[in-house]
Amino acid sequence: MPFVVCMLLIAIGLFTLLVRRNLIKLVIGITIIENGVNLFLVSLGYVRNAVAPIYTYAPPGASRMVFPTPQALTLTAIVIGLATTALMLAFVVVIYRHQGTLDGGKIRELKG
Numbered sequence: 001m002p003f004v005v006c007m008l009l010i011a012i013g014l015f016t017l018l019v020r021r022n023l024i025k026l027v028i029g030i031t032i033i034e035n036g037v038n039l040f041l042v043s044l045g046y047v048r049n050a051v052a053p054i055y056t057y058a059p060p061g062a063s064r065m066v067f068p069t070p071q072a073l074t075l076t077a078i079v080i081g082l083a084t085t086a087l088m089l090a091f092v093v094v095i096y097r098h099q100g101t102l103d104g105g106k107i108r109e110l111k112g
Contacts, residue, residue, distance in 0.1 A: 002043040009036030021104040023092045027085065034081040038074050045070030 009032055016029030045067040051059065053068040092102065099107050 002039060002046075006036045006040040006043065009033070009039065023095065023102045023104055023107075024089075026104065027088045027092060030088065031081070031085055034077070034085075038077050038081070041070045041074045041077065 013029045013031075013033030013036060016025060016032065020026060020029065047064055047066050050064040050066045053065045053071075095107060096102055101107065
């Protein structure tokens with residue numbers, strides 16, 4: 001089931017990128033795709049009936065643990081996604097100040 005939600009989030013983000021022209025909506029579409037990928041990474045590391053990968057607090061006799069690598073990759077991806085989203089929004093603000101519009105079809109070139 002989580003893989004279906006991942007595919008749905010990525011499809012919604014791609015639809016937003018292909019159909020919408022507003023720069024803010026394009027940034028939101030990219031963020032939705034990032035969230036779908038992050039959910040996919042977390043889903044890959046899930047193991048049914050397993051415990052958290054903290055060895056000092058593991059119950060005695062715990063034979064199965066959740067894979068910690070996808071969790072670490074997801075945390076890194078969240079931080080990078082936050083930084084890129086902030087950078088994209090900063091670019092959108094600069095474009096709006098110079099061009100006076102957020103429509104991607106009307107913006108041809110950046111004028112200094």
